[in-house]
Amino acid sequence: MENPAQDKAFPVSWDMFHRDSRALAWRLSSVGEWKAIVCITRGGLVPAGIVARELGIRTIETVCIASYHDYDTQGRLDVIKPVDPKVVDLDDGEGSGVLVIDDLVDTGKTMKVVREMLPKAHFATVYAKPVGVPMVDTFVTEVSQDTWIYFPWDMGWQFQPPLAKETAG
Numbered sequence: 252m253e254n255p256a257q258d259k260a261f262p263v264s265w266d267m268f269h270r271d272s273r274a275l276a277w278r279l280s281s282v283g284e285w286k287a288i289v290c291i292t293r294g295g296l297v298p299a300g301i302v303a304r305e306l307g308i309r310t311i312e313t314v315c316i317a318s319y320h321d322y323d324t325q326g327r328l329d330v331i332k333p334v335d336p337k338v339v340d341l342d343d344g345e346g347s348g349v350l351v352i353d354d355l356v357d358t359g360k361t362m363k364v365v366r367e368m369l370p371k372a373h374f375a376t377v378y379a380k381p382v383g384v385p386m387v388d389t390f391v392t393e394v395s396q397d398t399w400i401y402f403p404w405d406m407g408w409q410f411q412p413p414l415a416k417e418t419a420g
């Protein structure tokens with residue numbers, strides 16, 4: 252399935268994101284135990300902090316990837332920083348014992364690249380869209396492929412004109 256226009260909006264507040272990230276930690280707590288978290292920056296930094304706190308994990312590493320250079324259009328996938336070999340090699344050199352966290356999976360292209368680096372790791376996101384679901388082991392909430400998720404760190408307060416003004420004339 253091609254990625255369709257994402258014209259539906261799923262706005263997420265800080266409270267919602269905290270609650271959903273805690274729900275992710277709760278699910279993960281019955282799945283396994285991990286020695287380290289690898290978070291996919293930048294979106295994975297926030298849920299990784301919350302999950303690390305809940306699960307008592309203190310080794311936190313990053314893999315730095317960017318692909319949505321132009322707001323909501325995916326472009327070339329740049330691996331800006333790979334995973335530290337010390338973390339890849341924690342157990343068997345294939346990522347066993349590692350929990351990979353991101354805020355969401357959309358097309359799954361980002362996760363696929365990290366799966367190639369850490370084939371035996373456990374992959375978790377807070378939100379997932381259907382095309383990306385096969386790439387993730389644990390997630391909390393699925394939204395449709397034509398939905399854009401608006402994260403609280405990308406948003407700001409803005410005056411909303413009253414309905415009467417919008418519909419007048």
Ligand SMILES: O=P(O)(O)OC[C@H]1O[C@H](OP(=O)(O)OP(=O)(O)O)[C@H](O)[C@@H]1O
Pocket residue numbers: 291292293294295316317318319320325353354355356357358359360361362383
């Ligand atoms: O499943 P995919 O279609 O690959 O998309 C998901 C990725 O896209 C976003 O990151 P982005 O590249 O925008 O960078 P950011 O985390 O720094 O915002 C998001 O945080 C995921 O990492």
Ligand SMILES: O=c1[nH]c(=O)c2nc[nH]c2[nH]1
Pocket residue numbers: 319355357398399400401402405
């Ligand atoms: O803020 C975002 N919301 C999304 O729905 C999305 N999909 C890919 N990358 C994304 N970033």
Ligand SMILES: [Mg+2]
Pocket residue numbers: 291292293294295316353
């Ligand atoms: Mg990201």
